[in-house]
Amino acid sequence: MRNAFGIAKKEISSYFSSPMAYLIGAVFLVLTGVFFAQYLLATQEASMRGFFSPASFFLLLISPVITMRLIAEEQKMGTLELLLTSPVTDLQVVVGKFLASMAMISGMLLLTLYYFVLLLWVGSPDLGPVATGYFGLILLAGSILSVGLLASSFTSNQIVSAVVALGILLLLWLLGNLGSFFNSVPWARDILNYLSLSTHYSELVNGVLDTRDVVYYVSFIVLALFLTVRSLESRRWR
Amino acid sequence: MIEVEHLSKYYGNFMAIEDISFKVEKGEILGFLGPNGAGKTTTMRILTGYMPPTSGTARIAGYDIFFDSLKARREIGYLPESNPLYGDMSVRALLEFFGKLRGLDKKYLKRRISEVIEKMRLEEYAETDINKMSKGFRQRVGVAQAILHEPAVLILDEPTIGIDPVQVVETRQIIKELGKEHTIILSTHILPEVSMVCQKVIIVNEGHLIAADRPENLSIGISGQDKIKAVVRGPMREVAAALRDLNGVETVDYESTGVDGTARFNVSARINRDIREDLSKLIVNRGWGLLEMQPVGLSLEDVFVKLTTKEEI
Numbered sequence: 001m002r003n004a005f006g007i008a009k010k011e012i013s014s015y016f017s018s019p020m021a022y023l024i025g026a027v028f029l030v031l032t033g034v035f036f037a038q039y040l041l042a043t044q045e046a047s048m049r050g051f052f053s054p055a056s057f058f059l060l061l062i063s064p065v066i067t068m069r070l071i072a073e074e075q076k077m078g079t080l081e082l083l084l085t086s087p088v089t090d091l092q093v094v095v096g097k098f099l100a101s102m103a104m105i106s107g108m109l110l111l112t113l114y115y116f117v118l119l120l121w122v123g124s125p126d127l128g129p130v131a132t133g134y135f136g137l138i139l140l141a142g143s144i145l146s147v148g149l150l151a152s153s154f155t156s157n158q159i160v161s162a163v164v165a166l167g168i169l170l171l172l173w174l175l176g177n178l179g180s181f182f183n184s185v186p187w188a189r190d191i192l193n194y195l196s197l198s199t200h201y202s203e204l205v206n207g208v209l210d211t212r213d214v215v216y217y218v219s220f221i222v223l224a225l226f227l228t229v230r231s232l233e234s235r236r237w238r
Numbered sequence: 239m240i241e242v243e244h245l246s247k248y249y250g251n252f253m254a255i256e257d258i259s260f261k262v263e264k265g266e267i268l269g270f271l272g273p274n275g276a277g278k279t280t281t282m283r284i285l286t287g288y289m290p291p292t293s294g295t296a297r298i299a300g301y302d303i304f305f306d307s308l309k310a311r312r313e314i315g316y317l318p319e320s321n322p323l324y325g326d327m328s329v330r331a332l333l334e335f336f337g338k339l340r341g342l343d344k345k346y347l348k349r350r351i352s353e354v355i356e357k358m359r360l361e362e363y364a365e366t367d368i369n370k371m372s373k374g375f376r377q378r379v380g381v382a383q384a385i386l387h388e389p390a391v392l393i394l395d396e397p398t399i400g401i402d403p404v405q406v407v408e409t410r411q412i413i414k415e416l417g418k419e420h421t422i423i424l425s426t427h428i429l430p431e432v433s434m435v436c437q438k439v440i441i442v443n444e445g446h447l448i449a450a451d452r453p454e455n456l457s458i459g460i461s462g463q464d465k466i467k468a469v470v471r472g473p474m475r476e477v478a479a480a481l482r483d484l485n486g487v488e489t490v491d492y493e494s495t496g497v498d499g500t501a502r503f504n505v506s507a508r509i510n511r512d513i514r515e516d517l518s519k520l521i522v523n524r525g526w527g528l529l530e531m532q533p534v535g536l537s538l539e540d541v542f543v544k545l546t547t548k549e550e551i
Contacts, residue, residue: 006338010327017326078322082383085286085318086339087311 003088007096011070012103024062025108031058036115046123051115052133052205056198059105059137060144060173064165066104067148068158070097071232075156080235090232094149094225101145109137129207136204139217143197144169146224153231172197239264239421240285240391245294247280254280255445257294262438264390267417269436269453270425277445278425279319282395285423286316299390312340315384315420319395321377325369329360329379332368333386340387354382358412374405381412385420392420398431410435465534466505466514472526474501480520481505486513500529 015021032055039050074080083093119125151165152158176196182189193199197220200213240262247254255277262268272278284291285298287307296303301310324332330351337347355364358378363371368379377397384392397413398406413424413435426432432439433453440450470477474492481490481503492503507513514531521528 003339006335010324010331010335013331014324014326077325078318078320079324081283081286081288081318082316082322082336083339085288085311085314085316086336087308087341088339089308 001092003092004096004099007083007088007093008099008103011097011100015066015100015104020065021104024065025111028055028058028062028108029111032112033115040119046119046125048116048119048125048130048133049205051112052137055112055137056140056201057173059141060169060197061166063101063105063141063144064148064151064162064169067101067145067152067165068162069152070101070149071152071228072156072158072161075235076158084232090229094228094232098142098146098149098225101149102142105141105145106138109134109141126207129205132204132207132209135209136201136213139204139214139221140197140201143217143220143224146221146228147172150224150228150231153228153235169197174198239266240268240296240298240423242281242285242296243294245281245284245291245296247277247284247289248292253445255442258442258445258447259294260440260447260450262421262423264421265417266438267413267422267424267436269432269439270423270442271427271429271432271439272425272442273427276442278442279395281442282316282318282393282423282425286314286393287311312387313390315387315389315392317380317384317392317394317397319399321380323368323376323379323383326367328365328367329355329382330364332379333383336383337386342387350386350388354386357385358382374401374408377401377405377409381409381416385416388419390421392416392422394422394424396425396427398426398428466507466517467530467532467534468503468505468517468521468528469495469500469530470503470521470526470528471500472521472524477501477521477524477526478503480524481517484513484516484520486516500527504534 032051035054036048036051039045043050071080074083084090116125116130147168148161148165151168152161154164155161173196175192176199179189179192179196182192194216200216203210203213240260242258242260245258246256258277258281260268270278270281283289285296285303287303287310290304298310299313301313303310324335327335333351333354334347337350342350355361358381360375360378360382363375363379368376371379381394381397384394394413398409401409410431413422416422417435424431424436436453438451439453441448474494478490478492481487486507487505488508489506490503492501494500495502505513505517514533518528518531
């Protein structure tokens with residue numbers, strides 16, 4: 001674990017050594033802020049829904065930018081050779097980089113807590129849905145980032161990595177909508193709904209904490225990270 | 239210290255190296271010589287655990303590079319081909335990062351960092367971002383990184399490529415210096431480097447090991463002959479005939495030097511048979527003048543070209 005933390009620490013400081021982190025954070029805060037304010041003014045309801053619903057989709061759009069460089073850049077620069085010939089396992093490398101991207105997103109989400117502070121000031125929001133909403137957002141972020149990391153291990157080109165990640169994520173996101181075409185075939189609809197990234201999230205935003213949703217996201221993350229380790233290993237075999 | 243046994247690597251159907259075996263004893267500097275694309279980098283990547291071989295094994299300090307990979311990697315300091323480094327880190331941050339990854343404890347790491355910074359004369363640049371540094375200084379950072387954890391084995395892939403001549407001389411000096419404490423494999427396609435730095439040399443070409451020996455033995459071994467160049471005053475043809483009759487001489491050819499009555503003779507003799515004394519006696523006894531005599535060894539460059547050129551002469 002010490003090695004993974006070492007790698008995570010290095011990646012985090014490298015995020016903040018470029019303007020990228022600040023830029024992404026600013027874009028995310030502005031966009032979600034606009035939606036939050038609009039919702040609040042329109043409904044006059046002390047709830048975070050106006051933040052949670054668009055936040056998930058914005059997260060999906062910006063996360064590939066955060067993860068795209070994690071492995072792709074190392075392949076391009078050749079530093080992967082130094083990293084993988086150090087006495088660390090591939091799993092430690094992958095977990096370290098995943099943790100770094102999680103820390104980035106968590107930091108960003110932490111800043112959005114001020115929406116909640118605003119709500120406390122103007123009304124009395126219900127705590128439950130806010131807590132499960134944030135919990136869902138973290139789980140969702142983990143899933144999105146793990147897919148981004150996987151895509152980053154496929155190529156040495158950061159743009160390709162971001163586009164691949166975005167493609168996979170949008171597909172997984174829209175599986176739920178796809179399900180509505182299968183209303184006549186209930187089992188197919190249920191499967192598509194279950195596989196979709198978005199359906200589990202909306203349950204949590206509604207304040208429903210169901211183990212099925214948590215299990216879904218956790219296994220999603222584990223699977224994606226496992227595939228990333230395999231992808232990294234296959235690079236050694238080629 | 240390093241034992242390589244029947245190493246082969248195929249990329250799909252493409253053979254990169256085949257059946258390479260060699261040994262490096264503790265404290266030796268091994269020159270790994272070959273033209274570009276001969277399989278040097280592939281071999282080094284296998285030894286450092288970056289990729290596994292298709293078949294064959296290797297042991298570093300007794301640890302199998304495949305089954306004991308992490309332990310083997312701990313014993314290795316590696317300077318990859320193009321010296322890749324994290325450009326957005328300072329020298330100190332980079333060394334801290336790799337030190338931690340290699341499991342050095344805090345106190346020891348701190349001491350080692352100041353030691354290698356001093357050794358590589360990087361004091362002024364310790365806090366500088368690496369992508370702001372010149373190639374030569376980056377090279378020093380690469381070496382600093384490789385020796386940081388005091389590895390038993392150093393693997394340096396083309397350490398003198400792409401830096402200016404002064405720095406090349408400096409780098410070679412550093413490598414010689416490092417050879418006192420580490421066992422080193424040094425790959426290069428520059429020949430003089432090998433004779434300057436290495437005690438042992440192996441030559442690879444198109445994935446095959448074609449020679450392994452000390453640099454000086456290699457130049458004799460390949461020619462199988464000793465050569466002597468002599469300038470003699472006297473009748474060319476008669477002198478040549480007399481030389482051919484000398485015991486041990488195999489071939490003689492000659493040309494006029496342009497100076498009246500003198501000629502230059504190239505005499506090849508069987509190996510390990512010093513004919514210089516007999517040759518000089520003969521010429522003096524016959525009343526000719528011996529103006530110049532010089533033994534000519536085959537240079538490592540000749541050896542290299544001979545070994546790596548396919549055409550039969």
